[in-house]
Amino acid sequence: MNNRLKEYRESRGMTQEDLAEKTGISRATISRIENNREVNLTMKTIAKIASVFGVEPSIIFML
Numbered sequence: 147m148n149n150r151l152k153e154y155r156e157s158r159g160m161t162q163e164d165l166a167e168k169t170g171i172s173r174a175t176i177s178r179i180e181n182n183r184e185v186n187l188t189m190k191t192i193a194k195i196a197s198v199f200g201v202e203p204s205i206i207f208m209l
């Protein structure tokens with residue numbers, strides 16, 4: 147799934163580890179999402195990530 151996660155994360159000065167801590171999602175999974183390698187991305191995971199940035203999921207993830 148195409149996304150703008152890395153762009154959002156870096157624009158806020160966050161590392162993958164920072165985002166992992168805020169979402170409860172592993173750093174490895176965040177890396178896979180950013181590199182479009184995570185194929186089993188659930189709506190729950192998408193919502194957790196979007197909530198950290200205070201945006202609708204469709205802003206970061208091309209749903």
